[in-house]
Amino acid sequence: MNDLVRPSRVSELLRAYGLNPSKGLGQNFLVDRHALEKIVGAADVHDEDVCLEIGPGLGTLTRELAERARTVLAIEKDKKLTPVLAETLADYANIELQFSDALEVDYRKLLEPYSPPFKVVANLPYYVTTPLIMQLLETGIKWGKMVFLVQREVAERMTARPGTEACGSLSLAVQYYAQVKTIAVIPPNAFFPPPKVSSAVVLLEGRDKPGQHFGLVNEKLFFALIRAAFGQRRKTLLNALSAGLDVPKADIQRALAGCGIPESLRGETLGIESFVKIANQLT
Template identity: 45%
Template sequence: MDKRLSSHKATMEVVNKHGFRFSKSLGQNFLIDDNIIDKIVEGANAGKNDKIIEVGPGIGTLTRALASKSEKVLVVEIDKSLIPILEDTLSDFDNIKVVNEDIIKADVKTLIDQNLDGGPVKLVANLPYYITTPIIMRFLEESINVSDIVVMVQKEVAERMNAKPGKKDFGALSVAVQYYCDTEIVAKVPRHLFVPQPNVDSIVIALRVRPEKKYKVDNEELFFKAVKAAFGQRRKTLLNSLTSMGILDKSKISEVLLESNIDEKRRGETLSLEEFASLANNINKKLEGE
């Protein structure tokens, strides 16, 4: 088999050979560009000792490139009609395991234990856009043994993950991702590099998961609740948006903001992660003191 599947011609040959039908509901758009495939592999720093988990492999275009560089690749594909295609296109590799599961419902830790020696793993994928954020946040929040997440996502979503305080794209997703990771844009991917062509452009973003969190947060649940409240109604001042959480009255929130050296008239998008951490910790102290 030709080593590369990432031309339009090679992709359609495989699709037609197996009578495959693209599923719009599963967000199936196959990448048809060697250069972007190479950038994803480089962005993942895939090496001979690496264990990779790939979600939504399509016909195995990226999978082949990853398997040629790394120790093991575990492929998770929800569409059972793609399984025989993958068995065909990946047949010349002995370091790939394909499982027919829904990554949102799968027991990811067990899959990693059984197939990738417990990790650490790198999540590398051209993610279906409708489940991008749930997949990424699941890997970050559930203490899955992951060192890097290198994914192709919708352009606007990548820009939000990578946004800095004070920018219009900065929001709750920016804070959530940057709480766990350092972010890096790997490549911009125009829509014409897919078949079928989606309605949006894409970006490959690398999330480098930090071994230790950059900011000390005493109560993570409260931290994320405060972040969500701060961005819930973006035009509200912090004093009003944090009061709307309903856990402290306005005068106590005012005291907390003063203790955190944060002007109560500021808005959520102007706060740094360090300020959010300080604010959440001071709310937590106030609650514990009551």
């Protein structure tokens, strides 16, 4: 039984090592067995898997992954947790612990010594959620599954459909690379200390060669279009793209006409397929 899901055990550990959860590092340690099972169940970890974990904290999720996976590669930024993790992970020989900033890790190099399947399973600090998820998706590594525990608002943005208030550049970028769905909503009292907002478990299943999947010719232009369209949401699509792209307005007008997309629409109403069409017209 994983005793780290008990708040009393977490409190005891922190006192023993003279530590306090760091607000700056977004440390809210998971202390709920049900939530832990939701995360591990969504990842569907098997003994051939190599699991990447970002922010192991006290090792609660790390232990569960190590019980099931071939290898767990855990990236922790807070070196003050070194003695705690030495204690909580002492019984597991299949954990490789690295103290680094997850945003500065070369994940291709990290995984070179290992063979797939690769999975990412992480309770992400809120402050790095968006840049880190995009970094992992953009590596080109074929992740089997990616399971993240994130702020509920971020989960809603990641899964949002076109035309909804939550839909933005993050929605389309994530959905370009992966199929996304919310597995469970996790209340604040599942953490120690409890955050002010609810969280959610999100499952991403990566697309194999997303550019080919969507028939996209120029990926760089596609993402530039999305950034421009959502960078000025109040403007019409034509005006937003004209302001955000180094492309003549007349060329954008011709591209929209070629796609049968009205100039007066707003970017937030368009899905991935529409932006792919515009990008291909401009290429």
